[in-house]
Amino acid sequence: xxxxxxxxGFVVQAYKxxxxxxxxxxxxxxxxxxxARASYNWAVGWVSASWWQRRAEQSYxxxxxxxTQWRPWSLPSLRKEFNQVKRTDPRFASWWEENSKEAYNxxxxxxxxxxxxxxxxxxxKRRGKSKGKQVGMPRFKSKRKARLSCRFTTxxxxxxxxxxxxxxxRLGTIRVHEPTAKLLGRVQAGTARILSATVRHxxxxxxxxxxxxxxxxIHRVARPGVAVGIDLGIKTLAVMADSTGEIRQAPxxxxxxxxxxxxxxxxxxxxxxxxxxxxxxxxxxxxxxxANATRNKVHHRxxxxxxxxxxxxxxxxxxxxxxVVVEDLNVAGMLRNRRLARHIAxxxxxxxxRQLTYKTRRNGCRIVVADRWFPSSKTCSGxxxxxxxxxxxxxxxxxxxCGLVIDRDDNAALNLATLAAAATTGTGVAGDQDxxxxxxxxxxxxxxRTTLPRRKTGTGRAGGATLPHQRQTEARDRTQTAxxxxx
Numbered sequence: 001x002x003x004x005x006x007x008x009g010f011v012v013q014a015y016k017x018x019x020x021x022x023x024x025x026x027x028x029x030x031x032x033x034x035x036a037r038a039s040y041n042w043a044v045g046w047v048s049a050s051w052w053q054r055r056a057e058q059s060y061x062x063x064x065x066x067x068t069q070w071r072p073w074s075l076p077s078l079r080k081e082f083n084q085v086k087r088t089d090p091r092f093a094s095w096w097e098e099n100s101k102e103a104y105n106x107x108x109x110x111x112x113x114x115x116x117x118x119x120x121x122x123x124x125k126r127r128g129k130s131k132g133k134q135v136g137m138p139r140f141k142s143k144r145k146a147r148l149s150c151r152f153t154t155x156x157x158x159x160x161x162x163x164x165x166x167x168x169x170r171l172g173t174i175r176v177h178e179p180t181a182k183l184l185g186r187v188q189a190g191t192a193r194i195l196s197a198t199v200r201h202x203x204x205x206x207x208x209x210x211x212x213x214x215x216x217x218i219h220r221v222a223r224p225g226v227a228v229g230i231d232l233g234i235k236t237l238a239v240m241a242d243s244t245g246e247i248r249q250a251p252x253x254x255x256x257x258x259x260x261x262x263x264x265x266x267x268x269x270x271x272x273x274x275x276x277x278x279x280x281x282x283x284x285x286x287x288x289x290x291a292n293a294t295r296n297k298v299h300h301r302x303x304x305x306x307x308x309x310x311x312x313x314x315x316x317x318x319x320x321x322x323x324v325v326v327e328d329l330n331v332a333g334m335l336r337n338r339r340l341a342r343h344i345a346x347x348x349x350x351x352x353x354r355q356l357t358y359k360t361r362r363n364g365c366r367i368v369v370a371d372r373w374f375p376s377s378k379t380c381s382g383x384x385x386x387x388x389x390x391x392x393x394x395x396x397x398x399x400x401x402c403g404l405v406i407d408r409d410d411n412a413a414l415n416l417a418t419l420a421a422a423a424t425t426g427t428g429v430a431g432d433q434d435x436x437x438x439x440x441x442x443x444x445x446x447x448x449r450t451t452l453p454r455r456k457t458g459t460g461r462a463g464g465a466t467l468p469h470q471r472q473t474e475a476r477d478r479t480q481t482a483x484x485x486x487x
Contacts, residue, residue, distance in 0.1 A: 011216045012195070017166070018177035019199070019206040028171055029199055029206060032103040033148035038091065039082060039107030041140045046081065047073045047115060048137070073115040078108045100170035102152045109151075114138035148201035157197045159184045159210070166208055168197055176208075183210060191215040203300040204293075218364040224322035227368075229416025231376065231409050232329065232352065234343045238313065241413035242321065243420065250313055255305045256346040259298055266295035310348050314355040322365045325416040326353055328372040370419055380404055381414035 021029060050071040057067050071077075082104065086092045096104070120126045121135035128135045155169030159180045166180065167173045186192035192214040199208050228242045237252035273288035284292075317324060331350045335341045360367040370376065377397070378387040385401040390408075397404070397411045 009216055010213050012211060013214045014209050014211055015180075015183040016207055016209045017180055019166075019208055020175045020177045021206055025171060025174055026206070029150075029201070030148060032099050032150040032171070032199070033201070034143075035096070035099040035103035036106040036110075036150045037141050037143065037146050039104040040111050041107075042082065042089075042091065043073070043078050043108050043111035044114075044138045044140055046078075047071050047111075073112055075109055075112040078112060079105065082108060100152070100155065102154065102169060103150050105153075106149070106151045111138060149198065150200075151196060151198045153196045157194055157210075159187060159194070166197075168199070168208070171199075174208075177205075183212065186212075186214060203303055204296055219319065219362070221318070221322050221363055221365055222320045224365065226321050227323035227325060227417055227420030228317065228321040229325040229413045229419065230317070230327075230356075231412040231416060232327070232347070232349050233409055234340065234347060236409060237347055238352070239409040239413040240317065241410060241417045243417050245414075247410050247413065252347060253305070253309050254343075254346060255302045255309070256342065259302050263295070263298050266291070266298055270295055306346070306348055307351075310351055310355060314352060314359055318356060318359040318363050318365065323368060323420045324356055324360055324365070325368045325370060325419050326356060327370050327374070327376065327416065329353075330372060368420055370416055374415075374419075376412040376415045377408055379411075379415050381406065381411045381418075 050068055053068045054070075086096045086104075115138055117126065117135045118137055121128065126135065127133065152169050156167050157169065158167050160167060160173065161184070163179045163181050163184050165173045165175050183192065187194065192212045194210050194212050196211045197208055198211070199206060201207075223242075226242050226244060228240050231239045231241075233239065234252060236249050238250040240248045240250070269291045270288065273291050274282070274285040275288050275292075276282060276284040329349050331344070334344050334349075337344075356367055375386055378390045379385070380387075380397070380399040380402060382399060382404040383402040385399055387400075390397070395408050397406050397408050399405075
């Protein structure tokens with residue numbers, strides 16, 4: 001799928017609305033999302049079949065010239081092959097006409113992107129989400145676990161003039177739960193153009209996201225010359241100290257803790273019912289489905305409250321300060337602490353940084369990321385002295401040099417605020433989107449971590465078998481840009 005390039009002065013922005021489909025429309029939505037999953041699985045199976053076939057032929061001593069040709073995974077190639085087999089393949093022949101072509105194109109595009117990411121990872125051009133790990137080979141999507149999603153790029157895609165309905169290809173006009181006046185006004189004024197629409201089922205509701213090209217308007221912040229340092233925590237969600245010395249605190253709402261009693265009661269009700277069992281083929285009872293839906297509502301409400309609170313916090317920060325300094329927290333490592341994992345996950349440290357990143361860019365200000373090893377809590381905000389150790393249970397910082405006594409989180413926030421000037425002059429340990437991080441922060445001790453040796457070939461789950469994509473040679477298919485010949 002061709003990537004859209006915004007025109008000068010315009011940016012790509014998404015508008016998300018909740019839907020209220022009727023029973024017929026919800027059945028059609030699920031059918032389209034299921035078609036996207038089915039086409040994705042077909043593409044993964046069609047491409048990987050040639051890999052395993054070549055592996056089997058090599059085991060019989062067949063030479064390179066006699067091996068099965070590699071199957072390309074570019075989107076045009078997958079689309080051409082799918083159009084030839086969809087009328088005869090028993091997996092699609094009886095029902096493929098019920099859905100829009102965009103549903104199948106969604107699955108094929110996702111499969112092409114997955115194979116491209118895998119090829120780039122094998123070439124060393126990218127890594128996976130976890131640092132140091134490669135992107136794995138695309139796998140089949142489970143009907144039980146796959147997220148329901150489908151994207152529309154062609155056809156009738158519009159926001160109706162009444163502001164209460166949207167129109168999508170083959171699905172028709174669907175009522176929205178909330179008014180679309182914000183997007184409708186931009187479209188009617190000519191400052192926005194809808195590019196595509198994606199429907200998705202999450203948190204018990206159907207949503208539609210319109211990818212639009214909108215005219216870029218920079219919202220000037222209230223205090224452009226003031227920098228703020230944000231120290232995230234559990235007791236207090238965010239301690240904000242600006243360059244003028246003012247300190248503010250954002251309390252931690254602890255939405256999950258507030259709902260634990262209700263969640264435990266709902267979970268006990270679910271455990272008493274007859275649930276599904278895949279080993280014996282037992283199906284869930286109607287009472288179990290109702291109890292499970294009640295429990296899911298509690299989880300969905302907690303997630304919605306958390307998202308609303310984080311958006312209000314980050315919007316207020318990026319609308320006031322010209323520079324925002326945050327820490328590069330190892331959230332994945334922090335979640336390994338079994339005593340604090342639930343509280344850290346409930347706080348949403350990673351989501352706060354993600355929202356601050358794009359909201360500062362939208363408002364024309366900048367975000368500075370302090371080095372992970374910068375001793376913001378150990379450094380005295382008054383004289384700059386650095387303590388050798390500062391245990392986590394010590395909540396008050398007492399400087400041995402100047403005698404300063406201050407709250408631990410307030411001290412860390414003040415130190416982060418001072419990094420804004422250091423990032424501007426290039427003498428500190430901070431880095432923003434344009435300047436790299438300095439590797440040796442003041443007073444930081446980088447802990448040495450021993451890395452485990454890589455797993456030897458043939459010791460994985462496949463019973464010691466070497467996968468057919470372990471090695472690679474030059475690309476052969478001219479229609480795909482990053483195709484690899486994988487052994």
